[in-house]
Amino acid sequence: xxxxxxxxxxxxxxxxxxxxxxxxxxxxxxxxxxxxxxxxxxxxxxxxxxxxxxxxxxxxxxxxxxxxxxxxxxxxxxxxxxxxxxxxxxxxxxxxxxxxxxxxxxxxxxxxxxxxxxxxxxxxxxxxxxxxxxxxxxxxxxxxxxxxxxxxxxxxxxxxxxxxxxxxxxxxxxxxxxxxxxxxxxxxxxxxxxxxxxxxxxxxxxxxxxxxxxxxxxxxxxxxxxxxxxxxxxxxxxxxxxxxxxxxxxxxxxxxxxxxxxxxxxxxxxxxxxxxxxxxxxxxxxxxxxxxxxxxxxxxxxxxxxxxxxxxxxxxxxxxxxxxxxxxxxxxxxxxxxxxxxxxxxxxxxxxxxxxxxxxxxxxxxxxxxxxxxxxxxxxxxxxxxxxxxxxxxxxxxxxxxxxxxxxxxxxxxxxxxxxxxxxxxxxxxxxxxxxxxxxxxxxxxxxxxxxxxxxxxxxxxxxxxxxxxxxxxxxxxxxxxxxxxxxxxxxxxxxxxxxxxxxxxxxxxxxxxxxxxxxxxxxxxxxxxxxxxxxxxxxxxxxxxxxxxxxxxxxxxxxxxxxxxxxxxxxxxxxxxxxxxxxxxxxxxxxxxxxxxxxxxxxxxxxxxxxxxxxxxxxxxxxxxxxxxxxxxxxxxxxxxxxxxxxxxxxxxxxxxxxxxxxxxxxxxxxxxxxxxxxxxxxxxxxxxxxxxxxxxxxxxxxxxxxxxxxxxxxxxxxxxxxxxxxxxxxxxxxxxxxxxxxxxxxxxxxxxxxxxxxxxxxxxxxxxxxxxxxxxxxxxxxxxxxxxxxxxxxxxxxxxxxxxxxxxxxxxxxxxxxxxxxxxxxxxxxxxxxxxxxxxxxxxxxxxxxxxxxxxxx
Amino acid sequence: xxxxxxxxxxxxxxxxxxxxxxxxxxxxxxxxxxxxxxxxxxxxxxxxxxxxxxxxxxxxxxxxxxxxxxxxxxxxxxxxxxxxxxxxxxxxxxxxxxxxxxxxxxxxxxxxxxxxxxx
Numbered sequence: 007x008x009x010x011x012x013x014x015x016x017x018x019x020x021x022x023x024x025x026x027x028x029x030x031x032x033x034x035x036x037x038x039x040x041x042x043x044x045x046x047x048x049x050x051x052x053x054x055x056x057x058x059x060x061x062x063x064x065x066x067x068x069x070x071x072x073x074x075x076x077x078x079x080x081x082x083x084x085x086x087x088x089x090x091x092x093x094x095x096x097x098x099x100x101x102x103x104x105x106x107x108x109x110x111x112x113x114x115x116x117x118x119x120x121x122x123x124x125x126x127x128x129x130x131x132x133x134x135x136x137x138x139x140x141x142x143x144x145x146x147x148x149x150x151x152x153x154x155x156x157x158x159x160x161x162x163x164x165x166x167x168x169x170x171x172x173x174x175x176x177x178x179x180x181x182x183x184x185x186x187x188x189x190x191x192x193x194x195x196x197x198x199x200x201x202x203x204x205x206x207x208x209x210x211x212x213x214x215x216x217x218x219x220x221x222x223x224x225x226x227x228x229x230x231x232x233x234x235x236x237x238x239x240x241x242x243x244x245x246x247x248x249x250x251x252x253x254x255x256x257x258x259x260x261x262x263x264x265x266x267x268x269x270x271x272x273x274x275x276x277x278x279x280x281x282x283x284x285x286x287x288x289x290x291x292x293x294x295x296x297x298x299x300x301x302x303x304x305x306x307x308x309x310x311x312x313x314x315x316x317x318x319x320x321x322x323x324x325x326x327x328x329x330x331x332x333x334x335x336x337x338x339x340x341x342x343x344x345x346x347x348x349x350x351x352x353x354x355x356x357x358x359x360x361x362x363x364x365x366x367x368x369x370x371x372x373x374x375x376x377x378x379x380x381x382x383x384x385x386x387x388x389x390x391x392x393x394x395x396x397x398x399x400x401x402x403x404x405x406x407x408x409x410x411x412x413x414x415x416x417x418x419x420x421x422x423x424x425x426x427x428x429x430x431x432x433x434x435x436x437x438x439x440x441x442x443x444x445x446x447x448x449x450x451x452x453x454x455x456x457x458x459x460x461x462x463x464x465x466x467x468x469x470x471x472x473x474x475x476x477x478x479x480x481x482x483x484x485x486x487x488x489x490x491x492x493x494x495x496x497x498x499x500x501x502x503x504x505x506x507x508x509x510x511x512x513x514x515x516x517x518x519x520x521x522x523x524x525x526x527x528x529x530x531x532x533x534x535x536x537x538x539x540x541x542x543x544x545x546x547x548x549x550x551x552x553x554x555x556x557x558x559x560x561x562x563x564x565x566x567x568x569x570x571x572x573x574x575x576x577x578x579x580x581x582x583x584x585x586x587x588x589x590x591x592x593x594x595x596x597x598x599x600x601x602x603x604x605x606x607x608x609x610x611x612x613x614x615x616x617x618x619x620x621x622x623x624x625x626x627x628x629x630x631x632x633x634x635x636x637x638x639x640x641x642x643x644x645x646x647x648x649x650x651x652x653x654x655x656x657x658x659x660x661x662x663x664x665x666x667x668x669x670x671x672x673x674x675x676x677x678x679x680x681x682x683x684x685x686x687x688x689x690x691x692x693x694x695x696x697x698x699x700x701x702x703x704x705x706x707x708x709x710x711x712x713x714x715x716x717x718x719x720x721x722x723x724x725x726x727x728x729x730x731x732x733x734x735x736x737x738x739x740x741x742x743x744x745x746x747x748x749x750x751x752x753x754x755x756x757x758x759x760x761x762x763x764x765x766x767x768x769x770x771x772x773x774x775x776x777x778x779x780x781x782x783x784x785x786x787x788x789x790x791x792x793x794x795x796x797x798x799x800x801x802x803x804x805x806x807x808x809x810x811x812x813x814x815x816x817x818x819x820x821x822x823x824x825x826x827x828x829x830x831x832x833x834x835x836x837x838x839x840x841x842x843x844x845x846x847x848x849x850x851x852x853x854x855x856x857x858x859x860x861x862x863x864x865x866x
Numbered sequence: 867x868x869x870x871x872x873x874x875x876x877x878x879x880x881x882x883x884x885x886x887x888x889x890x891x892x893x894x895x896x897x898x899x900x901x902x903x904x905x906x907x908x909x910x911x912x913x914x915x916x917x918x919x920x921x922x923x924x925x926x927x928x929x930x931x932x933x934x935x936x937x938x939x940x941x942x943x944x945x946x947x948x949x950x951x952x953x954x955x956x957x958x959x960x961x962x963x964x965x966x967x968x969x970x971x972x973x974x975x976x977x978x979x980x981x982x983x984x985x
Binding site: 024032056057205304 | 897898914916917918919924925929947950951
C-alpha cells in the first residue's frame with residue numbers, strides 16, 4: 007500500500023489532491039482478497055498496471071484541457087498572442103542562427119575520419135610559424151612515433167586543359183599518404199598509390215569539378231587531363247562533402263619528394279598534416295617533436311638553428327578576428343534572448359494583472375494553485391513553441407546570409423545547414439524562453455497571497471508586480487544599451503578601416519588572372535612576348551588608361567615574404583629584414599595609382615643583361631637607410647644583388663587591418679629561366695577611364711588573350727574595389743545583423759517602458775486625480791510620469807554602459823584602435839536610449855495629465 | 867433544445883467504462899468502490915474497473931457534467947468517509963442517447979439477418 011501511495015505521485019497534483027483518499031480505499035478493497043505467497047508481488051503489479059497508464063492519461067487530459075483553454079484565451083487577445091510569438095521568434099531565431107554558425111565554425115567535427123586526431127605541423131621560429139622544408143618533413147616523419155601517419159602538400163594553381171574549357175584551378179599537390187590519412191574514400195575510383203606517384207602524374211577531382219567540367223561522367227576514371235600542360239591520369243572523384251584544405255581546391259595531384267628536394271633545408275614550402283596515434287595526447291607529440299627539433303638543430307645548425315616544430319589542431323588556424331566576429335554575435339543574440347525573455351515576462355505579468363478577475367474566479371471555483379500555474383505555463387510554453395517554429399524557420403532561411411562569417415580557410419561548407427544539433431539547440435532555447443517568461447508570472451499568479459489579494463480586489467495587488475515589471479524594463483534598457491554601444495563601436499571601427507588609405511587608388515581598376523603554365527612559359531623571353539603583346543593591345547583599347555602585370559594583387563596575395571640582406575650574405579628571415587616581393591611589368595605603379603616618390607619605374611629595358619634593379623617602398627628605405635638617399639643603395643634579395651632605382655608609397659599588402667612588410671618590386675625580366683616560378687606575374691591590372699563598363703571591356707580583353715595564346719584561360723575577374731570591399735565584408739555582414747538586433751532591442755525596450763507606464767498610470771488614476779484636485783498642473787503630472795520612466799531608463803543605461811565596456815574590452819582585437827570607452831559612441835547610444843524612453847513615456851504621461859479629478863475621485 | 871442535443875452528441879460514442887458508471891448510478895447514489903462492485907456484478911465479472919480508471923473517468927465525467935458529487939448524505943447505511951456521486955439530468959440524457967445509438971446499431975445488424983448465436 008505504501009508503494010501505491012508513492013506511485014500516486016505520478017498523477018497530476020490536482021487529480022491527486024482530489025482523489026487520493028478514494029483511490030487508496032478502492033485499490034485497498036480491490037486487492038484485499040489477494041492472499042498467499044505471491045500476494046505482495048501481485049499487489050505491486052496491480053498497482054503498476056493501475057497507476058502508470060492512468061497517470062499518463064490523466065496528464066494528457068489536463069494538457070488537452072489547458073491547450074484548448076489557452077487557444078481560446080489567446081484567440082480573444084490576438085494582439086498579445088502575435089506580439090508574444092514574434093518576440094519569441096526573434097529571440098529563438100537569432101540565437102538559433104548565430105549559435106548554429108558558432109557550432110559550425112568552432113565545434114562541429116571537420117569532415118574527416120576522427121578529425122580530432124588530425125593535426126598540422128609547422129616549423130616554428132620565435133613566435134611565428136613557417137611552412138616545412140622537405141628535409142625536415144622527412145626527418146620528423148622518420149624520427150617520431152606519436153603519429154600513425156604524416157603527409158605533406160603544397161597548394162598551386164594550375165591551368166586545366168582537356169575538359170569542357172580551359173580553366174584555372176586551385177589544386178593541391180599531395181604526397182600519396184595524405185588523402186588516406188584524412189580517412190575519406192573517393193566517391194568513385196580510388197586514391198593514387200606511392201608506386202603510381204613515383205612513375206607518373208595522377209589526379210583526384212573534386213565533385214564540383216567533375217560535375218561542371220566532365221558532366222559527371224564516371225568514365226573520367228583513367229582519362230588523362232592536362233594541368234599546366236602536364237598530363238595527369240584521373241584515378242578518382244572525391245565526394246561533394248570533401249574539402250581539403252579549403253573549399254576552393256578542386257583537384258588533388260600526386261607529389262613525390264625526390265632526393266633533390268631534400269638538399270635545401272631552408273627552402274620551406276610544404277604544409278604537413280599528421281594523425282596522432284590513438285591514445286597519444288597532443289602534448290606528448292609536442293614533447294617528442296621538441297626533442298626531434300633539438301636534435302635536428304644540432305645536426306644542421308646553419309638552417310635549423312632555433313627552428314622548432316609547432317603542432318596545431320586543424321581548427322586552430324582560425325584567426326582571432328574570425329573567432330571574435332562570431333563570438334561577438336553570440337553575445338549580441340544572448341542579449342536579445344535576455345531582452346525577449348524580459349519583454350515576454352513583462353507582457354505576461356501585465357496580462358496576469360488584466361486577468362486578475364478571471365483567475366480569481368477560477369480560484370474561487372476551486373481550481374487549485376497547481377492547476378492555475380499549469381494553465382499559465384501551458385500558455386507560455388505554447389506561445390514559445392509556436393514562436394520557436396517561426397524562429398527556426400527564419401533561422402534556416404537566414405543562415406546563408408551569414409555565410410560571409412564562415413572563414414573560407416576552414417574545410418567546411420559555405421554556411422551551416424539545419425541539422426539535428428541545430429534543432430536540439432533551438433528546442434533548448436524554446437524551452438528556456440517558455441519557462442523563463444512563463445514560470446515567474448505563473449508562480450506569482452498562483453501564490454495564495456496574490457490570489458487572496460485578487461479576491462479582495464485590493465488596489466495594492468499590483469504593487470509587487472509593478473516592481474518586478476520595473477526591474478524587467480531596466481533589464482531591457484540595459485540589454486539594448488549593450489547592443490547599441492557594442493555595435494556603435496564596431497561601426498566606428500569599420501569606418502576607420504574603410505577610410506584607411508590602402509596605398510593605391512582602387513576605383514576604376516579591373517583585374518583578372520592569366521596564369522602562364524610551365525614548362526610552356528619556362529623562359530623569361532617567352533613570357534615577355536606574351537605580356538608585351540597583351541599589354542600593348544589592352545592599353546590601346548578605348549577607355550583604357552593603363553595596364554600592367556604583377557605577381558599578386560595587394561590584399562588578394564598576402565604572402566610572398568622574403569628576407570633582404572644589406573651585407574650581401576644570405577640571411578635567415580626574421581621580422582627585422584622581411585619584405586613582400588613582387589615581380590612587375592613597367593607602369594604597374596601608374597596603373598594601380600601607387601605614388602612614385604623618387605627615382606624611376608621599372609622599365610622594359612631592365613632585362614637580364616642589364617644590372618639588376620629594384621623599386622622599394624618608403625618604409626623599406628626608412629628601415630634600412632634612414633636619413634639617406636636610398637637611390638643607388640644595394641641589397642641582396644632572391645639570390646641576386648639589386649640596386650634601388652625608385653621609391654614608391656607603401657601599400658597595405660596584408661589588408662587594411664594588418665601591418666604589412668615593406669614592399670620590393672623587381673622587373674619581371676630580371677630572373678633566370680625556371681627560377682622563382684611561384685612569382686611569375688599572373689595578375690593583369692587595367693585602369694580605365696571613369697565610368698567604365700566591364701561588360702564591354704572584358705570580351706575585348708578575352709579576345710586579346712585568346713589571340714596571344716588560345717589555350718590560356720582567364721580567371722578571377724574582379725575590380726580592385728571589390729577586393730578592397732572584401733576586406734570588410736565579414737564585418738559588414740556582422741554589423742548589419744548587429745544593427746538590426748540593436749534597432750529591435752531599442753524598439754522592445756521603448757515598448758516595455760510604454761507598457762509599464764501606461765499600466766502604472768491607469769492604476770494610479772485616483773492618486774493623479776487627487777493631485778489634480780489639489781492643484782497640480784498638467785505639466786507637473788507629465789513631469790511626474792516622465793521622471794518615473796526616465797529614472798528606469800537611466801538605471802538601465804548605467805548598467806548597460808558598464809556591461810558594454812566589459813564586452814568591448816573583450817573584443818579589443820575587432821575594434822581597430824577604437825577605444826572601448828569611446829565617448830562619442832556611448833553618448834550616441836545613451837541619447838538614443840533616452841530618446842526612446844521619452845517617446846515611450848509620452849503617451850502615458852499625456853494620458854495622466856488628462857485624468858479628470860472629478861471622475862477619478864468619484865470612482866473612489 | 868438543439869444546443870443540448872449537440873452537447874450530447876459531442877460525447878458519443880461513450881467509452882464503455884463511462885456508460886457502465888452511468889448505469890451504476892441510475893438507481894442510487896454510490897461511492898467509487900461501490901461503483902466498481904456494481905459494474906463487476908452486473909457484467910458477471912467481465913468488467914473489473916481499476917481504481918485509476920474509475921477515478922480518471924469520474925474526474926472527466928464531473929468536468930463534463932454527466933455526474934456530480936453529492937454534497938450531503940443522510941442515510942445511516944452510508945460510510946461517512948466516502949465521496950458519493952449522482953447522475954445529473956444531462957448524464958441521464960447522455961446515457962439515453964448512448965442506449966439509443968447502441969440499439970440502433972443492433973437493429974441494423976438484425977435487419978441484415980445477423981444473429982448473436984453462432985450458427
